[in-house]
Amino acid sequence: MSLTALLLAAALNQQPLDSNEIPVEKALLTIIDAVTVAPTESGKLTKVSVSEGDIVRKGTLLGQLDDEIERLELQRAATDLDIAKEQAENDVQIRYARKASQVADVELERAKESNDRVNNAVTQTELDSLRLLSEKAKLEIEQAEFEQRTAKLGLKLKANALDAARVKVARRKITSPIAGVVVEINHRAGEAVDTQSNAFRILNTSKLRAEFRLRASMASFSLKGRPVKLLTRIAGNKETEFRGRVVFVSPEINALNGMVRVWAEIDNPDGLLRPGIEVPITIMPDGEATAQRPNSKKEESAR
Template sequence: MDRHSNVATFTRRWIAAGFHALASVATWAWRGPARARAGSPIVHLAFCCLFITLPAAIASGKTIDVDSVLIRLIDEVDVPARAAGALAAVHVSEGTVVEKGQLLAQIDDTEAQLDHKRAAYELDIATRDAENDVAIRSAMKARDYSQKQFERLFRANVDRPRSVSESELEKARLDAEQDAFEVEKAHSELENARTRKSLTANALAMAERNIEVRRIVAPQSGEIAEVLHAAGEWVTPGEKIFRIVSIKRLRAEGFVQADQVTRDLKGAPVTVVLRDERGQRQSFSGTVVFVSREIDPVNGQVRIWAEVDNPDGRLQPGHRAGMSITLD
């Protein structure tokens, strides 16, 4: 039982004990002589305390008792295959306790590994191409030379008219323009190489993903409850391979009367009491986390369930137990 429940129980018992004690004093005083009754300060004190204690006793923490709740699983997950292939290995069996992320089985990934190697080589080539600016520097050298050659011929023709033919001058001008275009082309090809690098990087990431999806890992910590395939069997994406359950927290599901449902019911502390085969009581603390908004028209009840801590695993799914809900 948690601290909240202990405090509420202690408060109710203390108020009840005080109420009965004061009632006894008042009764004794009232049955005494009339003169004592009329002016006795004990009588006045007793009745004052009664009027103070009675509302407090009535308003003290209210308890809703649910005679029978069913214990159910909360943390339960089916683990499927994420790729098609033959199971190369199965590393767990029923009853194995696993941690989140632990490898449970391996689908054959031979082809995926080869694709990964090819993608890695292609990325290496693309990286070198994306970082190689030799073509740009070569084109810039050729452009600078042809531009200067054109300028020399042009000045020579100005200084000595007709020393350079028109066709020769025109060819030099066209060569200079063509080399300028080659510089732009080299820049464009370098940008394309960088884009190819990004594409091959994506291809490598996809190859890594294809390897990863062939590893079947535990999505949560718990215990293997079912193993549905053995090594060597063919599986397809979405096909269930394992079932994992955890009983560290469980759901206690039951019903209360609709007129017992209040605003503070959700979030209220609960105590689940289980009696073992020897009749011994075992208590578990929890909290109401769900209150249905639907009322059963036949019996006027509302479904609720509480989340109960079960660190020692003493409470098991399928148990029937009692539950007390403490309201402020």
């Protein structure tokens, strides 16, 4: 049996009690949610809408590419849709064809009645012509109805074309995919960018990951979900408490030192904690209340 397997078996046989606190001397705070934002299309950057340090929401406009052609195409698509709508709603040809059919039927019936009163008042050739006109009028109704159905299908195509034009305009905008803080702007207005350009970098610090290691004998899988508490001094102020939960216990044991990687997610709503620092952390007993104590003047005043 391998050394890793032996260590894992030992760990499973020495699971910590849920009632025990587990102190961790050092946990490294790291970013969970960080993105580098590139344009979805190539073009000239006409506007940068944010500055480093700005707090943005998901969907906030970061920058704008030149979209003059796309906007003209959008206007054309909107006009084409208006024309298609008029054509789809226009039933003049149908109403005219129905009236023409009624007139043709009346003329045919009158010719028949004339022959009933006076033999050969209307020749057979004339009757055949009137019957043909009556049938033609009915076919013209079908043709007009077909053309209106086709126009309605064309209306759907024009609506799709308008949606596609709107998408093209939207793709000329560079928006934030997450809520967070703008920490890097690598291009300025007037510069050419493409889909490989790392134009902006956004960090979300509202929740941080605390990474640490435990002895295999303490790193039970039952730790996942356990509350954690973090106490640290922020910029020389009084000690501030933050709360979170264990979200990951590695299934692997380091064969060299017998340690297991563990991660906890720490709530950081006011952004007071900064990624990159090492802090002490305590894994609390299971069932411990996880409501975070006030960690800012704003929260204290709210209470």
